Amino acid sequence: MEKQAGQDQMVWKKWKGKLWLQLIGGKIRKFLLGMGENDGFVFKLVIYLLLIGIGFIYLYPVLFMLVNSFMSLDDLVNSMVKWIPTSIYTENYEKAIRVLDYRSTLMKTVLAAGTPALLQTVSCAIVGYGFARFDFPCKKILFVLMLATFVIPPQITMMPTYLLFKHYNLIGSLQTFIYPAIVGQGLKSTLFILIYYQFFRKMPVALEEAAELDGAGSLKIFYRLAIPMAGPAIIIVFLFSFVWYWNETYLAGMYFGNSLTILPLELQQFADSYSRMFPPGSPGSQINEAIKLAGTLLTIGPLLVVYFLLQRWFVEGIDRSGITGE
Incomplete structure (x- = not known):
């Protein structure tokens, strides 16, 4: 009897271990893959990575223009300065405003x-x-x-x-x-x-x-x-x-x-207008990329403001009008 009880206890422990493994495996599978098609961690991770990648592609030019438009000439020619200028140089915008x-x-x-x-x-x-x-x-x-x-x-x-x-x-x-x-x-x-x-x-x-x-x-x-x-x-x-x-x-x-x-x-015609306003030999006559980028941001800036103000109604309108499938 004792031998049979010991064997039953061993079998029970094996089955108990398998049940725990199945339970833990099911929870892990549910966490990774989810119960439906789009609620698992793996799916969300892939979606977020894609959104971050696509967002970076769209935002990179704007961030590049924004950062470089506040750089001085010394920062532009300094290979050590990439994304953080040594100082905020606003004269680029002052010149761009005058030229435009x-x-x-x-x-x-x-x-x-x-x-x-x-x-x-x-x-x-x-x-x-x-x-x-x-x-x-x-x-x-x-x-x-x-x-x-x-x-x-x-x-x-x-x-x-x-x-x-x-x-x-x-x-x-x-x-x-x-x-x-x-x-x-x-x-x-x-x-x-x-x-x-x-x-x-x-x-x-x-x-x-x-x-x-x-x-x-x-x-x-x-x-x-x-x-x-x-x-x-x-x-x-x-x-x-x-x-x-x-x-x-x-x-x-x-x-x-x-x-x-x-x-x-x-x-x-920004470059031509700049050369007429700041003839060669005058102070600040040398145009650089930072000044051009400042002029570009000043040109697209109002459009960005309008979009951010109307963004909520814009997204709602696309959803309700159904134009994405047309």
Whole structure:
């Protein structure tokens, strides 16, 4: 009996050890792989590493510009100084502000980018709502023709558009950006119409029917019902439009001429403007990379501020409008 009890106890200890191993192994497996597809430590580690890597790729140029723009000439030529300057050198920004004539040029740039962006946001909303909520003759044909304007390279229509503006004496004024934006033919208008079209298609028909029963017409339904619901889409369209108009240098240089200038245009001729303002032989006449980087940051700085202010609504709008899958 004692021998049998000892054997049973040994068997029990073996089974107990196996149970503990299975329990610990299960916990480790659950911790590493998780119960579902995306809640394990390994999956999260891979995702975070990918996000950190992608974020670093995007942030590296900005961090590089920011750090080097505060370096003096001695720090730039010193191979021992990489990411931390010996002192904060703000004279680079002072010179860049003078060369860019920053305050005046910034106001002109905000006007040149904000006005057509605002008008384009309104006009594209009207067109997108019309395509999404109304049936009319040749609707599909017109929709395809609108899409064709997005496929056709802008270089093909650039010269006819320039000749048209020249015929009506619009060259050299902001009206060359304003008039196309009013009629829904501004920069990337087709994309913005598609964003509104996708958003308005998701509106419940019952809401429009209830508004019609209350006596509301199509126009009243649009600005009292559709527009308040399309807030996220409006944020997306305005932000994208503002950025594209801000960065558009080729059309701005061709249409505005010498009558109007914007920050990206001034940045393109930064070196020439600097040499005219600081002729050779004068104090501080030697331009360096730090001054150029300071001018670049001053040019893109307002865009970064606008994005950070609208970031929450921007992300919400992308999620609600569903444009990522289009």
